[in-house]
Amino acid sequence: MTIRSVFITGIASGVGAKIAARGLAAGMNVYGCDIDAEAVETVSLRHEGQSLTVFRCDIADTPSLFACFDEALSLSGGIDALVNNAGLYLGQPIAAYDDATIERVIAVNLTAPMKLSRRFAEAKQRAGGAGAIVNIASVAGEVGSSDAVYGSVKAAVIGLTKSNAMNFAPAIRVNAVSPGLIVDTAIARAIPDYRYAEYKRQEMLDGDLTTDSVADVVAFLLSPASRSMTGAILRSDNGCYPR
Numbered sequence: 001m002t003i004r005s006v007f008i009t010g011i012a013s014g015v016g017a018k019i020a021a022r023g024l025a026a027g028m029n030v031y032g033c034d035i036d037a038e039a040v041e042t043v044s045l046r047h048e049g050q051s052l053t054v055f056r057c058d059i060a061d062t063p064s065l066f067a068c069f070d071e072a073l074s075l076s077g078g079i080d081a082l083v084n085n086a087g088l089y090l091g092q093p094i095a096a097y098d099d100a101t102i103e104r105v106i107a108v109n110l111t112a113p114m115k116l117s118r119r120f121a122e123a124k125q126r127a128g129g130a131g132a133i134v135n136i137a138s139v140a141g142e143v144g145s146s147d148a149v150y151g152s153v154k155a156a157v158i159g160l161t162k163s164n165a166m167n168f169a170p171a172i173r174v175n176a177v178s179p180g181l182i183v184d185t186a187i188a189r190a191i192p193d194y195r196y197a198e199y200k201r202q203e204m205l206d207g208d209l210t211t212d213s214v215a216d217v218v219a220f221l222l223s224p225a226s227r228s229m230t231g232a233i234l235r236s237d238n239g240c241y242p243r
């Protein structure tokens, strides 16, 4: 099916902003949310006059997240695709975490995508027709992370992808992209130096992995070209940590 409307979390910068730009270029109505008020204003101005609507919200605040999504639903008349992109990475060992921070990282990276996927699927099932979900996981969820909380939630996002592929079939395809080190992001700047060097050392391909490369794989998963795929985890990682 052709996706005509998409909702993207963490839409205002990094990978999310690139996914939004590709959606607009493909003629989609693009909706999304982000916690960063300044970045929301910047991305909205950048695409002024285009079919982009961005809400400011913290996805860990479920009533606020659902209010944004429901508003996007009523403005659009139906959302065909969801990209669970927003992520929180602190790049610290487990000993540096207090309990509230552990809960926060789980809420943003796992609970919010889980609840929003359910809300999206309920709406899609009411409306009928086919749809797609793309989750953004991480190489950290496959090979481990020096940040145990982040590594755990990203492994869980891979589990969520496979389980929801079963839960929402046959109407909704659910796939994930598992990126490596994306150099032009705030998250990359938070990665400890020794881990950054290790990721680069592991890469088989020349050049840096960028937000554009990752957005290209997401665009594929939203396109009819991937119509036979669900429950798949696609890597966008310059070949680091072959697995």
Ligand SMILES: NC(=O)c1ccc[n+]([C@@H]2O[C@H](COP(=O)([O-])OP(=O)(O)OC[C@H]3O[C@@H](n4cnc5c(N)ncnc54)[C@H](O)[C@@H]3O)[C@@H](O)[C@H]2O)c1
Residues within 6 Å of the ligand: 009, 010, 011, 012, 013, 014, 015, 016, 033, 034, 035, 036, 039, 057, 058, 059, 060, 084, 085, 086, 087, 088, 089, 108, 136, 137, 138, 139, 178, 179, 180, 181, 182, 183, 185, 186, 187, 188
């Ligand atoms: N950057 C990397 O090297 C890398 C590697 C693997 C996976 N990832 C994943 O890719 C995805 C995109 O990350 P990115 O690198 O573009 O990061 P980024 O920090 O550049 O962008 C993330 C966006 O999400 C928003 N956001 C964060 N917390 C939020 C919240 N609670 N509510 C709403 N919005 C929120 C931020 O404001 C930001 O605009 C994340 O899921 C991340 O875990 C990133």
